[in-house]
Amino acid sequence: MALAGVRVIELAGLAPAPFCGMILADFGARVIRVDRTKVTMAMDTLARGKQSVALNLKKPEGVAVLKRLCVQSDVVIEPFRKGVMEKLGLGPDELQQENARLIYARLTGFGQSGLYATSAGHDINYLAMSGLLSMLGRKTEEPYAPLNLVADFAGGGLMCALGIVLALLERSRSGKGQIIDASMVEGAAYVGSFMWKSRSIGMWNRPRGENMLDGGAPYYDTYQTSDGKHMAVGALEPKFYDQLIQGLGLDPANLPPQMSFSDWPELKQIFSRTFASRTQAEWCDVFDGTDACVTPVLPLDEVHSHPHNRERGSFQKDIQGEVSPRPAPVLSRTPATPCLSRDPLIGEHTVSVLEEFGYGAAEVEQLLSSGAVECNKFKARL
Numbered sequence: 001m002a003l004a005g006v007r008v009i010e011l012a013g014l015a016p017a018p019f020c021g022m023i024l025a026d027f028g029a030r031v032i033r034v035d036r037t038k039v040t041m042a043m044d045t046l047a048r049g050k051q052s053v054a055l056n057l058k059k060p061e062g063v064a065v066l067k068r069l070c071v072q073s074d075v076v077i078e079p080f081r082k083g084v085m086e087k088l089g090l091g092p093d094e095l096q097q098e099n100a101r102l103i104y105a106r107l108t109g110f111g112q113s114g115l116y117a118t119s120a121g122h123d124i125n126y127l128a129m130s131g132l133l134s135m136l137g138r139k140t141e142e143p144y145a146p147l148n149l150v151a152d153f154a155g156g157g158l159m160c161a162l163g164i165v166l167a168l169l170e171r172s173r174s175g176k177g178q179i180i181d182a183s184m185v186e187g188a189a190y191v192g193s194f195m196w197k198s199r200s201i202g203m204w205n206r207p208r209g210e211n212m213l214d215g216g217a218p219y220y221d222t223y224q225t226s227d228g229k230h231m232a233v234g235a236l237e238p239k240f241y242d243q244l245i246q247g248l249g250l251d252p253a254n255l256p257p258q259m260s261f262s263d264w265p266e267l268k269q270i271f272s273r274t275f276a277s278r279t280q281a282e283w284c285d286v287f288d289g290t291d292a293c294v295t296p297v298l299p300l301d302e303v304h305s306h307p308h309n310r311e312r313g314s315f316q317k318d319i320q321g322e323v324s325p326r327p328a329p330v331l332s333r334t335p336a337t338p339c340l341s342r343d344p345l346i347g348e349h350t351v352s353v354l355e356e357f358g359y360g361a362a363e364v365e366q367l368l369s370s371g372a373v374e375c376n377k378f379k380a381r382l
């Protein structure tokens, strides 16, 4: 796989860093997650393919172990507030002094500098500071965050993974590591560059919820069907819009023009009434295979069985029967082969990893007895 041989130390975090680590693991990196000790339940639901070592970084011995792991690794991902790693003596200066090739990824909400750098926050806060949240939500509602998708994952974990891969590529020429300052505010904003750049062509010059792509246009929205499900409509171009009108069985001569903003509310009502007259399956029979840009809105437990997704194998089932998306994108020669076995227990691999990284049995025993590390063996259910 593309990242085979790359060793990553992921310090356990909330959601963005685990997603970054999972992406790297999916594409072949060896990801060792460093968990806290005295924690029984892992909160990392994105742990596939990772190993877990439990270290107490409040103990000098624990800090020394992390240093040794990082000296022999390519990447360290830290998900903490600015300054936490420096307080532990594990900042970039310390770690890159011992390993100049180390790529030190710092995944934060506000970045390593600035007024909010040491403030707590979550996805919605970073999204708000990116400018994008002000554009999200129907005109009759307050701005709302689309789950914790945009800052945590698109602008956070995924952007950080991109930074790591870029730094690995650069290191193949320079031989040197570097620090990645991955701010979720900036990552989310960067993902939203189109919103900035398309203002020049008038894409967003109407109030929130009244533009073409933010719920204003009747031909770019969702509609309820007679069985309480929904269809998604994205018929932007006139040639696709014509097929939408045809599929709905409407006469264009009796409708206002597609681009008549003032008539959009009336058009939306006509579309709503029409979509409400049939079931989702019936509308799929009408629109599947056409260019009307109409698709069913599928709930999570139906996506993997939809003929299109099933044919491509877009979703996978792990050893415990849990369905989740397969890694994307698909590389033709070195595709990701995600681990489908169970997630690691906290500290499950502590002893084996320490031994692999050069600790002798007596040293491991001493670290265990001091509480600097912990090991939880998987107890197979008999």
Ligand SMILES: C[C@H](CCC[C@@H](C)[C@H]1CC[C@H]2[C@@H]3[C@H](O)C[C@@H]4C[C@H](O)CC[C@]4(C)[C@H]3C[C@H](O)[C@]12C)C(=O)SCCNC(=O)CCNC(=O)[C@H](O)C(C)(C)COP(=O)(O)OP(=O)(O)OC[C@H]1O[C@@H](n2cnc3c(N)ncnc32)[C@H](O)[C@@H]1OP(=O)(O)O
Pocket: 011, 013, 014, 015, 016, 034, 035, 036, 037, 043, 055, 056, 057, 058, 079, 080, 081, 082, 084, 087, 088, 107, 108, 109, 110, 119, 120, 121, 122, 123, 124, 148, 152
């Ligand atoms: C929307 C998402 C949130 C997704 C996560 C949610 C799924 C969960 C978040 C809260 C959970 C609920 C909550 O815990 C309450 C219940 C608990 C119950 O047990 C379960 C049910 C709950 C309802 C539970 C349910 C869910 O699990 C939750 C809802 C996001 O937006 S995630 C993005 C967050 N932001 C960032 O990641 C940006 C960068 N990080 C930060 O800014 C901060 O880390 C953050 C997130 C603000 C947290 O700040 P905090 O003060 O807690 O930590 P830090 O300042 O970073 O310092 C870390 C300290 O930990 C020490 N440390 C680290 N590793 C070790 C170690 N191995 N050994 C010892 N010590 C360690 C480190 O030294 C720091 O110590 P100091 O504070 O002394 O310096």
